[in-house]
Amino acid sequence: MRAVLWIVGIAGGALLLLGLLLEAARWLVIIGGIALVAVAVLGFLQGRRAARRQPPSRR
Structure with a gap:
């Protein structure tokens, strides 16, 4: 009985x-998941901000 109690x-x-x-x-x-979404949103915003700062390239 004691062994059964130990097992249980x-x-x-x-x-x-x-x-x-x-x-x-x-x-x-x-x-x-929340952190991954936050990093993706912040990366997107940083990319847009960096693209706005650079003058358009002349070809």
Whole structure:
């Protein structure tokens, strides 16, 4: 009986830790996606600003 309680306790702890890790991973993916969109928008704005500063090339 004691072995069964240990197995159930260890399995429960493992499932709890796995759930916490998956929840943290989900939030990290969301934060990473937001950061990726922010970097893309800032890069686009920097590119437009740099293009406006340069005089048009004469050919």
